[in-house]
Amino acid sequence: MVDVERNDDLSRYEGRIEGELITVVNYVRRENVLDITHTRTRIRWRGRGMAGKVTAAALEDIRAQGWRVHPICPYTVSFLDNHPEYSDVQA
Numbered sequence: 001m002v003d004v005e006r007n008d009d010l011s012r013y014e015g016r017i018e019g020e021l022i023t024v025v026n027y028v029r030r031e032n033v034l035d036i037t038h039t040r041t042r043i044r045w046r047g048r049g050m051a052g053k054v055t056a057a058a059l060e061d062i063r064a065q066g067w068r069v070h071p072i073c074p075y076t077v078s079f080l081d082n083h084p085e086y087s088d089v090q091a
Contacts, residue, residue, distance in 0.1 A: 015054035
C-alpha cells in the first residue's frame, strides 16, 4: 500500500511504501490553484501504477482542500483525460 502525504515545504506530494520514497508529484501553489509541474517514480517502482495512485491521492486532497489543479506535467494531463471523475478539480 502506498502512503501519500502532501509536503508543503518541498511543494510536492510524496508516495512511500514502508517509508521508502517511491513517487513524487511536484506542484507550484498559486493561492487556491496547484500547478502540477512534474511526476516522477523511482526506476525500480515504475510500471506498477504508483504514479497513478499518488496522483489520485493528490487530486483527492486537492478536492478536499477546495483547491483546483492546473496540470502542466504531461503525465497529469493524461491522467485527467482518462479520469473524468476529477474534472471538478481542474482550473
